[in-house]
Amino acid sequence: MRNTASVLHLDLDAFFASVEQRDKPSLRGKPVVVGGTGGRGVVATASYEARVFGVRSAMSTREARSRCGHAAFLSGRFHAYREASHQVMTLLRSVSPLVEPLSLDEAFVDLAQADPAELPDLGVASVTTYAERLRERVAEVTGGLTASVGIGTSKFIAKVASELDKPDGLTVVPPGTERDLLRPMSATVIPGVGPATAERLRRAGILTVADIEATGLDDLVGLVGKAHGAGLHSLARARDDRPVVAEREAKSVSSEGTYETDLTDRRLMEGLLTRQAGEVATRLRKHGLAGRTVTIKVRLHDFTTLGRSTTLPEPTDSTAVVARLARRLLTDLDTSGGVRLLGVGVSGLADWIQDDLFGETEDEPEPLDLPEAPSTRRVVYAPGLDVVHDEMGRGWVWGSGRGVVTVRFETAETPPGPVRSFAVDDAALRLWLPDNPVTEEPVAP
Structure with a gap:
């Protein structure tokens, strides 16, 4: 401290x-x-x-x-x-x-x-x-x-x-006053005390940080486990010696999508996993990372969420490898009832890779000739997107549908502007993006 x-x-x-x-x-x-x-x-x-x-x-x-x-x-x-x-x-x-x-x-x-x-x-x-x-x-x-x-x-x-x-x-918070600040607060203020842990503590009569502070370490360990119990015991007493570190170690990199219509076409799902694997691998390479464990996440039509994973002997950042393993993991799951969410993740990260891990050329996988999944169809004029009109200038999409897009013409530097509607294929209207957008994106912890 x-x-x-x-x-x-x-x-x-x-x-x-x-x-x-x-x-x-x-x-x-x-x-x-x-x-x-x-x-x-x-x-x-x-x-x-x-x-x-x-x-x-x-x-x-x-x-x-x-x-x-x-x-x-x-x-x-x-x-x-x-x-x-x-x-x-x-x-x-x-x-x-x-x-x-x-x-x-x-x-x-x-x-x-x-x-x-x-x-x-x-x-x-x-x-x-x-x-x-x-x-x-x-x-x-x-x-x-x-x-x-x-x-x-x-x-x-x-x-x-x-x-x-x-x-x-x-x-x-002045030094020396931390415990007085924490004691009346709900136990959920402590990191890791989510609904399930909070319910276990509640059943034991532990509702506030003061209650946790008054509970012995052995009792906390018995309630929530050794590591979590020790953490609660320390944090309830305001003990936290974690340093501020300039670069946080990433635990995983992932990509997932939720779909407007349940997916039932197996080949389509494989294509989507391939695309997500490409996004994950690109982010790994961008940050100089590689990973050993490939995981897929599948949420079924009834909201049941399933996961499957496999671990490689050495780390990889290859799109081909991640995509192949993700598709292979999908074969273990029954998706006949429909799928509403798919995701791919890579964990077990390291800052090195073993070249030619499988003794084959790790080229990008051939793109599959697939129809777009419902949620991946490009909605050009989604609400809120920036647009520019040859005569009216810059604005944003108020709404769109049935071949019409409605735009409010205003920017951060102008007063509230007028609203106009155009045909969705109007050649004078187009999306607007900055010339040099910032592309840095933190790796997901």
Whole structure:
């Protein structure tokens, strides 16, 4: 444990939705939901205006629409999210060489490594002033996005603190006060206490962090297992000595898709797995990684989720190898009733590979002549996407269907703009992408 509040956790508020509101003036102050817009879609992020109606991340889009039907449901623009994330992470790395990104929208920062000229001491008053200025700079570099920040003596305390004053807040936990802060909180504030663990603890009369603190190590181990019990015992006492590491070790890389219509064609499923294997292998090579274990994930029509995996003697980053193994794993499963989700993952990662592992040329697999799966059909004018019109200029897709696309013409730099409709094949209308989009993407932990 540190004796100074020098670990900072920054979390961009309602990140995807906030980027959409920033770039679409007509949506500012209104409920926005980003995620899958179809019947089987899932909410990725909801703006705070939508959360008032009970919309939450990981909720089905269908339920979100029933709770907040007047919200703007957008499919998402990852080039914009990556660019905003890149701006923030670049700023944080100018603050300290030790920045540990957790995702596009959150990171830990070790303030003990900050420039002494800007942060001469790590007293509570100094780090508070420093963090306030950092939040202002985040808004400046991103064009108005807000961040919630927590600072404490450990990563655990900093993460808890960043949740206490959302959105657009700052909480600094003075050294020595951590246990007083934690005791009245629900046991679920501790990482790893999900619904199943929480229910086991509840049955034992353990509801709060104070209850965990009052429970002996042996009893906790008996309830949730040795490793988890030891973790609960330590964190309930605010003991967390994990360092901030600039490069997080990836545990796996994966790709998956959910389909509007249940898949029953086996050859089509094999083709989709091949494409996903290509995406995974490309990401592995981009980050200089390889993996030994190939896994497929299959969710059946009745929501039963199945998984199969196989482990190689040596790591690989080959599309051909990953695709072949994924297709082979599919043969073990009965998919005759229909499949709604398919995914491929590679784990057991290493930063080296064994050349010519199978004594064969590892070329890309031949593309299969397949019809597109329902969810992979290219919906050119999905809600929220950026477009440009030869006469009207730039705007975004308000909605589309039956051969018509409706566009609101506005950008982050303009006031709310007019709405116009066009034929979907209008030659004057096209998708818009930045000339130099940020392509960096963190490897999935």
